[in-house]
Each structure stands twice: as C-alpha cells, then as structure tokens.
Amino acid sequence: MGAGHDHSHGAHASSRQLAIALGLTTTFLVAELVGSFVFNSLALLSDAAHMFTDAAALAISLAAIRIGQRPADDARTFGYRRFEILAAAFNALLLFAVAGYVLWEGVGRFFRPEPVGSTGMLIVASFGLVVNIIAMRLLVGGKDASLNVKGAYLEVWADMLGSLGVIVGAAAIKLTGWLWVDPVVGIGIGLWVLPRTWILLRDTMHILLEGVPSGMMLADVRSEIAATPGVAGVHDLHLWSLSSDDSSLSVHVELADGVDGEAIRLQVATRLSERFKIEHATIQTEVDPCDDNPHLHP
DSSP, rough: OOOOOOOOOOOOOOOOHHHHHHHHHHHHHHHHHHEEEEETTTTHHHHHHHHHHHHHHHHHHHHHHOOOTSSOOOOOTTTTHHHHHHHHHHHHHHHHHHHHHHHHHHHHHHHHHOOHHHHHHHHHHHHHHHHHHHHHHHHHHTTTTTTHHHHHHHHHHHHHHHHHHHHHHHHHHHOOOTTTTTHHHHHHHHHHHHHHHHHHHHHHHHHTOOOOTTTHHHHHHHHHHTTSEEEEEEEEEEESSSSTOOOOOEEEEEEEOOOOOHHHHHHHHHHHHHOOOOEEEEEESSSSSSOOOOOOOO
C-alpha cells in the first residue's frame, strides 16, 4: 500500500533567472572567443571554453526544468524528472572534455610560447568577471535545490575564478613580457575545475544507479521502521531518488500478531515523513514474511 504523497514538485530554480544568465553568458562567450583569436591568448580560449560549458549548462537547466515539470504518463510513470540528472551528467562529461583539451594545448604552448595581446586580454577578462558575478547572483538561490542548477552554478563560479586568473596573467605579461604566463594560466584554469567536475559526475551517477539519497543511512531508516510499535520485521527495503531533491521508498513490513495493518502502515509513513522527509513511500504490510521473495533482506 502507498502512503499519501504529493507529486506536484515545483521547479526550485527560476526559469526567468536562468534565461537572463544564459543571455548574458552567451553574449559574452561570443566576445571572448573573438578576443582569444584576436589577441592569440590560450588563457582567454580556456576561459571561453568554460564559458561555453556555462552556457550549455544554463540552457540544459532551462530545458530540464521545463521537461521535468511534464506530468507522468502511461509510458513514463515516474514522469520526466530524471532528465535533470542526465543533463547534469552530460555537463560533467563536457567539462572533462574541455579541460582535457585546454591542458593538452597548454602544455604544448608552454614549450612554444606565442605572443599575446595582454591589454586586450585584460579588457575582455574584466568584462567576463562582471558577467560571471551577475550570473552567480542569479543562480545562487537554486543551487541547493537542483543538481543541474548546482552544476551550472559551479561552472560559473569556476569561470569567475578563471576570469580573475586571466586578469592576473594579462597584467603579469604586460608588466614583464613573460609569454609563458598565458599557458600557465590556461592550464591552471583546467586543473581548477576538474575536482568539482568529478564531484558533480559522482553525485549524478549515484542517483542514476538509484543509490541511497545523500544525507541518509539505510540502517537508520530500517531501524526507524522496526521501532514502530506493532512491527515484527522489516525486509525488502529500497530507498532511492529520481532527482536531486526527492526521496522514494518501498518496504515490506511484517506485522505483529493482532495489530491493525492499516494503522501500522500509517504510523510507519508518518515516522518516515517526520524524521527523514520521505513523502513517497510504498509500504506493504504482511502477516507472514514472504520467504520466497528473491529480494528478501537486501
């Protein structure tokens, strides 16, 4: 039997804010790409590459919010909320590819420095810093509610640091003439984003593999159910999430002699909701354990 729950999950990030951030990021991306070729700067190209992933992340976030709000149907009984996680995983893989390219090009240019337009680098990177700060302010409200928006926020945050790095590098080149600073900054930006990209990919893969939601322990949930008066046993317990801000549970509960199964089910559902915020729980009550169940005692 299923506990009462609400499927009307609202989009926690503002589509309007994402759209504004996407417009700003895309506009500056074009300017930065042009600047990287005009001023022959690998650091600017590296920053532009990350700016591209920012724009892609924002675009996918918008799509994920709109697609994720579609209701469940006969073909997709859980709806489309998992699209958010697929999009976040794609963003992480894209970031890995971009970082790898920048590192490869940076190492090559480190040994073969090329002249760069430091003044142009400084101007372009300064504008980039302003754009990233605005985009971060727009995204900060939704980053804790959605892995996809969190991925976009992390990319913008990393790109803001990249813009700072380009500014410092451009100033150093202008003052000293050290051309090797440009590839060093480009490589540094690539290395900076990799650990955060790995965290994003790890979190999305955990959800895709239907792992226990972050912040929960399966043993704690099992103990809470078992502690409910009238419960004689707990088995076939599964706990997972469809996206980054929900939790679903299914469990078989063995009843003690002489208790009301429906009353026990409601008590278990209430305890799960109050302690773990699990609103989507499918609880099957039974007088005798289903020993022939192949998933018994996972």
